Amino acid sequence: xxxxxxxxxxxxxxxxxxxxxxxxxxxxxxxxxxxxxxxxxxxxxxxxxxxxxxxxxxxxxxxxxxxxxxxxxxxxxxxxxxxxxxxxxxxxxxxxxxxxxxxxxxxxxxxxxxxxxxxxxxxxxxxxxxxxxxxxxxxxxxxxxxxxxxxxxxxxxxxxxxxxxxxxxxxxxxxxxxxxxxxxxxxxxxxxxxxxxxxxxxxxxxxxxxxxxxxxxxxxxxxxxxxxxxxxxxxxxxxxxxxxxxxxxxxxxxxxxxxxxxxxxxxxxxxxxxxxxxxxxxxxxxxxxxxxxxxxxxxxxxxxxxxxxxxxxxxxxxxxxxxxxxxxxxxxxxxxxxxxxxxxxxxxxxxxxxxxxxxxxxxxxxxxxxxxxxxxxxxxxxxxxxxxxxxxxxxxxxxxxxxxxxxxxxxxxxxxxxxxxxx
Numbered sequence: 405x406x407x408x409x410x411x412x413x414x415x416x417x418x419x420x421x422x423x424x425x426x427x428x429x430x431x432x433x434x435x436x437x438x439x440x441x442x443x444x445x446x447x448x449x450x451x452x453x454x455x456x457x458x459x460x461x462x463x464x465x466x467x468x469x470x471x472x473x474x475x476x477x478x479x480x481x482x483x484x485x486x487x488x489x490x491x492x493x494x495x496x497x498x499x500x501x502x503x504x505x506x507x508x509x510x511x512x513x514x515x516x517x518x519x520x521x522x523x524x525x526x527x528x529x530x531x532x533x534x535x536x537x538x539x540x541x542x543x544x545x546x547x548x549x550x551x552x553x554x555x556x557x558x559x560x561x562x563x564x565x566x567x568x569x570x571x572x573x574x575x576x577x578x579x580x581x582x583x584x585x586x587x588x589x590x591x592x593x594x595x596x597x598x599x600x601x602x603x604x605x606x607x608x609x610x611x612x613x614x615x616x617x618x619x620x621x622x623x624x625x626x627x628x629x630x631x632x633x634x635x636x637x638x639x640x641x642x643x644x645x646x647x648x649x650x651x652x653x654x655x656x657x658x659x660x661x662x663x664x665x666x667x668x669x670x671x672x673x674x675x676x677x678x679x680x681x682x683x684x685x686x687x688x689x690x691x692x693x694x695x696x697x698x699x700x701x702x703x704x705x706x707x708x709x710x711x712x713x714x715x716x717x718x719x720x721x722x723x724x725x726x727x728x729x730x731x732x733x734x735x736x737x738x739x740x741x742x743x744x745x746x747x748x749x750x751x752x753x754x755x756x757x758x759x760x761x762x763x764x765x766x767x768x769x770x771x772x773x774x775x776x777x778x779x780x781x782x783x784x785x786x787x788x789x790x791x792x793x794x795x796x797x798x799x800x801x802x803x804x805x806x807x808x809x810x811x812x813x814x815x816x817x818x819x820x821x822x823x824x825x826x827x
Contacts, residue, residue: 434728435610435733436713437610438609440593449510489530522577523584535557539569541557543557579608591711593710597710598757611695612678617730637723646663647663648662659680659681661675668701671698673695674695675694678693752812754800755812758796759812763813
């Protein structure tokens with residue numbers, strides 16, 4: 405690797421450290437999302453618009469040019485870039501069969517909307533790339549021009565996954581995307597996934613002990629970890645998780661890792677020397693990361709994991725909760741239990757979805773109607789809709805819904821879980 409390349413990597417790695425430290429200090433974010441994957445059925449995916457797929461130059465360029473005193477050459481170049489971008493998309497989509505064209509349009513729209521949730525530094529690439537993970541194509545999500553995620557669409561083969569791949573869009577956001585996303589992105593993304601009935605397939609929750617982890621008298625952090633494992637402090641519900649070692653544990657000069665659980669079971673914890681991973685084996689920092697990786701192999705991963713990562717980190721085991729206590733953080737432990745991979749629909753879950761939609765999407769319009777419509781008209785509207793239920797709630801009785809509705813509404817309102825949705 406050239407010196408210039410080394411310098412670029414180090415600059416990026418220092419940026420990661422500064423960003424994580426700022427989140428911890430400014431946002432009290434002791435547990436952060438380090439990876440996210442979710443899938444949306446194409447029936448519920450965002451509908452692409454002509455304006456989004458084929459944008460025409462608009463007044464925004466002229467406004468910015470007048471404000472910043474652009475030359476005519478700069479103005480022409482900006483308009484030309486918009487036209488060229490539009491033409492690239494047109495050329496790519498024109499050669500696709502109609503079903504593929506529709507899937508690519510949905511994927512591009514999804515990539516655009518996810519990028520906007522992440523923040524102003526993120527964009528959707530206009531080029532269609534070769535796919536990954538059984539998807540035939542992908543559209544990259546870029547941060548400052550560099551890929552940090554992607555949206556996959558259409559099946560890459562004719563195996564047993566074909567129908568599922570053809571009927572879904574898959575979003576994969578890597579650590580760089582999650583780390584540098586704008587403040588509050590995880591709440592907005594949670595609302596977005598719920599709005600489109602998405603399913604989380606992987607989420608990584610990371611705790612960074614940048615000043616190191618107490619060795620508790622064992623002389624070395626990893627000796628402490630080995631002792632805690634062997635003495636049952638890492639057991640969960642009477643079960644001792646699988647363990648695995650990485651790196652040279654006799655040498656403190658190389659990056660070391662200690663794994664708990666298994667990827668196949670959908671719950672894996674990696675405790676490793678993050679400083680050495682980022683800055684090389686000569687790094688003398690004490691930075692330890694505890695990274696909890698959840699997959700949907702044996703669990704349904706609730707969207708609230710995005711909203712309350714610390715609670716779900718603490719809920720993984722008593723040992724995970726103790727790590728939060730070392731950080732000086734508080735959480736209400738919430739486990740993610742193993743269960744069959746079927747869609748679990750309860751009254752509480754569906755009422756919560758309905759209430760959140762109302763508070764995030766319809767609340768402003770409802771208040772406007774209540775303030776401005778005559779009381780007689782409001783009464784007639786109540787009478788008209790009193791016996792009607794949203795489709796997703798029709799499977800439950802009115803008595804069941806009424807029991808849950810007020811409790812859910814009060815809980816969400818008091819917990820600040822109804823932040824304005826992405827528009």
